[in-house]
Amino acid sequence: MEGMEVDYSSFSADTPEPEKSPLGAKHPRPGGRxxxxxxxxxxVSVLLSRLENMLENSVHVNLLxxxxxxxxxxxxxxxLRSFLLNTNMVFQPSVRSLYQVLASVKNQIEDLTESRKDFPGMITAAQHWLLARESSLGAADSAKGGAGAIVSEGSKVNASPQPKGVVSxxxxxxxxxxLFTEFLKELAAIAQEHSILSYIPMEE
Structure with a gap:
């Protein structure tokens, strides 16, 4: 991910490394201390960490x-589905869930809304710009027809015009x-789809 230079060694523990499950449950090796x-x-840690700082991220990074x-x-x-979408799961204090990160971002947004009176108007302007951007990108893709050209998300963002008016x-x-609001809607739709598919019997 662009701009994400992370020292992965900083995440490791100083104690002897055990065998861990994907959710971070500890399974000490025999004889280990x-x-x-x-x-x-x-x-996952980097993704959640960057998501928690999404108010400081560029549009490009947040889309990614x-x-x-x-x-x-x-x-x-x-x-993986339970870890990301099940809000009732209880984790160790050192394991952060997506739900906890989303709650943290929500609190940041609420604090920002209370401190800035012009925030609602800027939100509306940003929504209009993102909709216009999406429409222009869709029109551009349709105009290409069956060319099969693939444009990266980064190129699309860079090619978008700068928003005019009350927001930049x-x-x-x-x-x-x-984007946070739209992301919540998408997660809700994904969770609903999972719940529906879980009741559909698998074909033998």
Missing amino acids: GHAVPFTGPF LTGILAQLAAYPQPL LANTEVFATV
Whole structure:
């Protein structure tokens, strides 16, 4: 991910490394001493950490983050699905869930809304710009026809015009708020789809 240079060694525990489950449950090796801190792994940890800072991220980074997490949540793997979408699961203190991160972002947005009177108007302007951007990108893709050209999300963002009026791309917290709202809707739709598919009997 662009701009994400992370020292993965900083996530490891100082104690002897045990065998861990994907959710960070600790399973000490026979004869091992000490207890390692439960850990979800660097990939998930980095995603959740960047998501918690989404008010400071650019539109491009937030689109990548929410897109990756949405694809992971939609993946039909029970353990991964429960970790990302089940709000009733209880984890060790060192393991942060997606629900906890989303709650943290929500609190940040509420604090920002209370401190800035112009925030609602800027949100509306950002929504209009993102809708216009989506429409222009869709029209461009349709115009290509069957060319089969693939344009990266980064190229699409860079090719988008700068928003005019009361909001600019420098106001990352405004665009992050809009994307956060849409991300919650997408997660809700994914959770609903999982619940429906769980009642459909598998074909023999």
